[in-house]
Amino acid sequence: MDGARNGSSAGRPGWNRHVSGITAAYNYGSWAARHEEQAGQRPVGDIDVLVLGEPDRDQLYAALSTAEQRLARLVQATIQRPCLAGVGVRRLPR
Secondary structure: OOOOOOOOOOOOOOOOOOOOOEEEEEEEHHHHHHHOOOOOOOOOOEEEEEEEEOOOHHHHHHHHHHHHHHHOOEEEEEEEOHHHOOOOOEEOOO
């Protein structure tokens, strides 16, 4: 997430700063679409995050848990190797 758009990363910029092994992280899905002011039929239930790299999973899930508490919303992570870079989503700041 250059934030979900400019870095509002799972809510706040830098949520992934203390997670080793992340090459990049991106918001996608309905939350990111609404944040970009795209209309949708259904209410947003969670925040989807694509994590590229080989993150330390304990650190990652701790960071996501903190983001969930801050946002009062479920944050779902999908972890992939960096080969997916450039798939048309916005990068999160570190």
